[in-house]
Amino acid sequence: MSKKTKTLRPKARRPKGFEDRFGALASAENALIAAAAGVYHSHGFDPLSTSALEYADCLGKFLPDDDRPNEGVFAFTDDDDQWMALRYDLTAPLARFVAENFDPLPKPLRRFAVGPVWRNEKPGPGRFREFIQIDADTVGAPGAAADAEMIMLAADVMDAAGLARGEYVIRINNRKLLDAILGGIGVPQTNEGAIQRMRVLRAIDKLDRLGPEAVARLLGEGRKDDSGDYTKGAGLDAKGIEAVLAFTQAGAGDLNGTLRTLEPLMGRSEIGAQGLGELRAIADLLQAAGYEDGRTVIDPSIVRGLGYYTGPVFEADLRLETLNEKGEPVRFGSAGGGGRYDDLIARFRGQPVPATGFSFGVSRFAAALHALGRLGNAERGPVVILALEGDQMAQYFAMATELRNAGIRAEVYMGGSGMKAQMKYADKRGAPAVVIVGEDERTQGQVTVKNLILGQQMSGQIKDNKEWREGRPAQVTGARSTLTAMVADTLN
């Protein structure tokens, strides 16, 4: 044996895009989930929990000919060689659930769901490989009223999440309008046309980030970005590019104004008229319900990335500019979105089942709040009961129980360190107060309660070390029987 044997230890590290959340961020996520769930539940949606894993084909991907179903999902083969995949959203599992249990379910089915979803993509600010979504969906409701409700729900969730008016906007569009435009400029209803249509959607999706000039190139031949990377375009001709861009820029302040601007662009297209009619119906309902106060706009440049949408789509955007540590603006993407997906369940059943929903991106929203400096301080810590005498633990536990029964968050110090370390611990935990019962107090039937917040304020004024040490500021001693009252008093 050599003098020094090197111990091989695993390096503690975290996979990229899988975030630990602790303290204020974790509390914020929990609060957002509770707020959104409250909104959904109050609207009559019932909770549904489904598993993290699904069969890959049920999630809507075709099996691969080689080793993985798709780059975008985490997948592996089960013992029986079936492809399993972690869910990448909550909508596909809903479709599977509905198709599997169709007959006994009430229709329309109104359910909400919350949980982590996983996507194997490159992480970035507000983009994770594991993140929490909370969705509400109505299945079996064909009318525009169901879409309008989803949009109002989205606004309600933004309100419940603590945003003020003007800090967010719900942008609404309809996939059918774009279909009409594309039909008008000769994009065929073939496989090739579908690819072209997808490219157009992706190009439009980049409008806010790259601007109309770059998007025009993406709609046409293609674009070379600053890094020299080339992106193949959708191959539209000049007229087509102009038509698409004109469409995306047709947004005008209010709902009615935008609809009037859009009308002539649709020409005689039947699908266009249908899309306009749906938007009109949604707009009327939003106006009647008072949601047209800047919270909702029709914005033809909103397309949403997902391919399964068939009609109205919408997106909840933060209007606050977020900056990173260097003061540079950061794009977080939308805080939530949704739309109508009438064909998703038909995939399983063969007959159309109309559905519409909204998904709130909890993790991204919390990350944005964090970047905005809106999370505030971590939750205030518990009252800490110092464990000064090892044989008195039962008494300390009894005190903690008394405090809890009075609705006060409290804990007994569980470490093995001395009084000074216990005080430091309480400080680091953000404890508002500590309860001190040592031999002195115990033998006299008393307790000491120290107000850590007041003590901290007072420490700023005291210059002399001895003075603040011996002065024992911000603490009171009283009879053991008055513990709860003393602590409650300190907390006020």
Added chain:
RNA sequence: GCCGCCUUAGCUCAGUUGGUUAGAGCGCCGGUUUGUGGAACCGGAGGUCCUUGGUUCGAGACCAAGAGGCGGUACCA
């Protein structure tokens, strides 16, 4: 995936044209204070200078490759 920038203590960063013992601030730990956190003073611990290879008498510094991070771009059903 492609392009660019970056990598020195727990964190933020210094580190002269390559020169011998690698620094600061903050944080952490301890002491002043063996029953008192937070101010102050004093002290201490903590480094594979990302890794490997090369150039050199000599590399934290120069070169190459790799890894990781950040940003952009693509993908995002």
